Amino acid sequence: MIVAENLVKEFRLTERKPGLVGSLSTLFTREHRIVRAVDGVSFTIPAGSKTAYIGANGAGKSTTIKMLTGIMTPTGGRCLVRGIEPYRHRQANARSIGVVFGQRSQLWWDLSVPDSFRILRRIYDVPDPVYRRNLALYRDLLDIDALGTTPVRQLSLGQRMRAEIAASLLHDPAVVFWDEPTIGLDMVLKDAVRHLVNHVHRELGTTVVLTSHDIADIAAICDSALVVDRGRVVHQGSIRDLLRTAERRSVVFDHRGGPDPGHACARIEQELPGVSASPAEDGRIKVDYPVDRFTSRQVLAFLLERFDLADCYAPEPDLEDVLRRIYAGGSRSPLAAGVAGPGQGGAA
Amino acid sequence: MSGVDVPEREGTPRPSPAARVRHYLPFATGGLQSLLRYRSTFVTTGVTAAAGAAVTVFLWRAVYAGSPPGGGPGGFTPEGITTYLLMAQVLQVLHANRVDDEVAAEVYRGDVAVMLVRPVSYPVVRFFACLPVVAANAVLVGVPVLALFALIVPLTVPRPVDVALFLVSTALSVLLAFLVNLLTGMTGFVTTNTWGVRMVKQSVVAFFAGQLVPLALMPGPLAAVASALPFRGMVDGPLTLLLGRYDGVAGAADVLARQIGWAAGLTLLGAVLWRASLSRLEVLGG
Numbered sequence: 250m251i252v253a254e255n256l257v258k259e260f261r262l263t264e265r266k267p268g269l270v271g272s273l274s275t276l277f278t279r280e281h282r283i284v285r286a287v288d289g290v291s292f293t294i295p296a297g298s299k300t301a302y303i304g305a306n307g308a309g310k311s312t313t314i315k316m317l318t319g320i321m322t323p324t325g326g327r328c329l330v331r332g333i334e335p336y337r338h339r340q341a342n343a344r345s346i347g348v349v350f351g352q353r354s355q356l357w358w359d360l361s362v363p364d365s366f367r368i369l370r371r372i373y374d375v376p377d378p379v380y381r382r383n384l385a386l387y388r389d390l391l392d393i394d395a396l397g398t399t400p401v402r403q404l405s406l407g408q409r410m411r412a413e414i415a416a417s418l419l420h421d422p423a424v425v426f427w428d429e430p431t432i433g434l435d436m437v438l439k440d441a442v443r444h445l446v447n448h449v450h451r452e453l454g455t456t457v458v459l460t461s462h463d464i465a466d467i468a469a470i471c472d473s474a475l476v477v478d479r480g481r482v483v484h485q486g487s488i489r490d491l492l493r494t495a496e497r498r499s500v501v502f503d504h505r506g507g508p509d510p511g512h513a514c515a516r517i518e519q520e521l522p523g524v525s526a527s528p529a530e531d532g533r534i535k536v537d538y539p540v541d542r543f544t545s546r547q548v549l550a551f552l553l554e555r556f557d558l559a560d561c562y563a564p565e566p567d568l569e570d571v572l573r574r575i576y577a578g579g580s581r582s583p584l585a586a587g588v589a590g591p592g593q594g595g596a597a
Numbered sequence: 598m599s600g601v602d603v604p605e606r607e608g609t610p611r612p613s614p615a616a617r618v619r620h621y622l623p624f625a626t627g628g629l630q631s632l633l634r635y636r637s638t639f640v641t642t643g644v645t646a647a648a649g650a651a652v653t654v655f656l657w658r659a660v661y662a663g664s665p666p667g668g669g670p671g672g673f674t675p676e677g678i679t680t681y682l683l684m685a686q687v688l689q690v691l692h693a694n695r696v697d698d699e700v701a702a703e704v705y706r707g708d709v710a711v712m713l714v715r716p717v718s719y720p721v722v723r724f725f726a727c728l729p730v731v732a733a734n735a736v737l738v739g740v741p742v743l744a745l746f747a748l749i750v751p752l753t754v755p756r757p758v759d760v761a762l763f764l765v766s767t768a769l770s771v772l773l774a775f776l777v778n779l780l781t782g783m784t785g786f787v788t789t790n791t792w793g794v795r796m797v798k799q800s801v802v803a804f805f806a807g808q809l810v811p812l813a814l815m816p817g818p819l820a821a822v823a824s825a826l827p828f829r830g831m832v833d834g835p836l837t838l839l840l841g842r843y844d845g846v847a848g849a850a851d852v853l854a855r856q857i858g859w860a861a862g863l864t865l866l867g868a869v870l871w872r873a874s875l876s877r878l879e880v881l882g883g
Contacts, residue, residue, distance in 0.1 A: 260879050261879070268790075269793040272789055272790035272793065273788065273790070273793075315710065318713075319713065319714070320710045320713045320714065320878065321878055321879065322875070322876045322877070322878075336876075339713065340716045340717065340718070341716070343713075343714055343715055343716035343717075344716040346714070348714040350710070350711065353707070353708060353710065353711050354711070355711040355714065355715075357627050357631065358631075359630070359631035359634050359635075360627060360630055360631060364627065365627075367623070368626075368627045371619065371620065371622070371623040372620050372623060372715060372716065372717060373716065374620075400634070
């Protein structure tokens with residue numbers, strides 16, 4: 250289980266002067282600007298869950314991950330990973346976690362992937378059967394053998410990310426923190442990575458904490474979501490609950506006979522105030538309704554009464570739309586959402 | 598913040614020293630594998646070291662050319678001063694462990710974060726990773742340079758006991774060089790201009806270690822300053838033992854004791870500064 254209690258991280262950014270003299274002068278006189286990247290975040294991530302840690306750029310995701318992995322010490326509050334404070338007991342914590350930083354390589358730059366794995370195996374004391382089982386898994390799912398003996402620095406981004414992901418799971422960690430793990434992967438490999446993490450989760454009950462800007466990653470891997478905005482938690486719960494916060498949902502239907510799609514849309518919009526209807530592909534019609542005024546049942550009842558329905562379904566709300574609204578909340582300006590600092594959550 | 602690195606979770610037994618070494622050895626073997634991909638580095642280092650040795654050796658041989666049979670300035674014979682300067686060059690090659698460059702670069706780029714997600718101590722990792730560099734420099738650069746000069750200039754033949762003492766002292770000097778370079782690299786936490794700091798360190802070490810000028814030839818006050826600094830144990834210490842320029846067992850013990858004392862002191866300083874740096878580490882971006 251992972252717990253954060255009122256977690257705060259402030260950065261003191263030194264205003265540096267240029268040049269050697271300037272750099273040395275910062276040893277004696279310093280001017281600072283304080284930036285609060287994580288602003289009193291509290292959450293609980295149950296063991297064995299697969300949680301998406303979601304937020305706009307600069308929302309404090311990576312900073313929180315760095316505190317949970319023991320790299321950085323919080324300015325205030327605390328966090329616990331499996332009962333220990335990672336930054337106080339960094340090495341003990343490190344034994345039970347696996348980490349991918351999409352932006353940074355943790356492989357040996359001048360060595361091949363198999364050589365890096367051999368080193369990791371020794372560092373983490375991976376037992377032989379586990380090591381062999383995991384290599385077989387990576388061979389099957391990630392085609393890891395294709396990377397051969399090429400040094401890591403000569404691998405493409407996609408090849409390297411495959412190795413990074415495998416490396417993070419090599420020692421069967423109880424918790425994995427993946428920060429942007431699918432950068433540079435094509436669709437087939439993204440699928441493979443999602444399949445791998447779901448497989449590992451099923452077999453070992455691994456707790457997964459994922460940050461990604463790829464909504465498809467989140468949808469394919471995670472069962473719960475933690476949404477942060479400007480350093481604060483604005484939503485915590487299952488992905489399903491998150492989707493329920495959508496302001497608008499839709500129903501798509503196909504009908505026989507009756508009015509042509511253009512007329513049908515006009516009629517629906519006229520009779521259901523606040524609803525918008527538009528022709529969708531294959532002659533279907535998509536009805537968007539505000540959830541605070543109608544239930545899907547009411548919309549369906551209306552449609553059944555007016556049209557001879559051939560097909561009808563209510564798709565899940567679009568996660569991307571939900572998140573876009575959360576990110577844009579508060580200030581309404583998408584650019585302002587990228588600035589770390591105190592601010593109130595914008596979830597409606 | 599206290600206890601960033603060492604304390605283990607309660608209930609988890611601390612690993613035995615053997616187990617700890619086992620966790621760090623892969624960094625040494627991995628480092629060796631990386632090194633072997635860059636063989637040309639050693640040629641460059643070798644040529645640089647040989648050229649540096651040639652300049653100082655021939656310069657100082659000219660200075661000592663007319664010295665009386667009992668020894669010239671500082672009590673060195675021409676062979677003695679030649680041996681001193683040549684071995685000083687070899688020691689410098691052993692001290693070129695790249696730790697300052699690598700630590701500074703990793704701190705500056707934030708790659709130190711990646712090292713911190715592993716269940717190992719970063720300074721200890723750096724120590725093990727520099728061992729193959731030191732060994733390769735010794736075998737591929739130090740020995741050939743020494744052999745080359747042994748053929749062309751007369752050298753002092755040391756007593757076996759002095760060679761033994763020298764080897765022990767050299768091992769300590771390698772440790773001192775590691776610690777000095779680690780501390781130099783860690784300035785990356787407070788300044789982005791680690792290049793400047795490294796340049797300053799290089800000059801200070803070369804001078805106060807007695808690599809350019811033996812401490813015995815320095816004017817009194819300067820020699821006193823040099824004696825009080827840790828750098829003395831990097832060149833002057835081992836060569837004092839090699840050339841038998843010490844006073845009995847007590848004299849030899851004094852040289853080694855100073856080296857051990859400084860190694861302990863710098864280890865402590867490094868550990869304290871490392872923890873302080875970690876607790877306020879700020880890795881932005883990525």
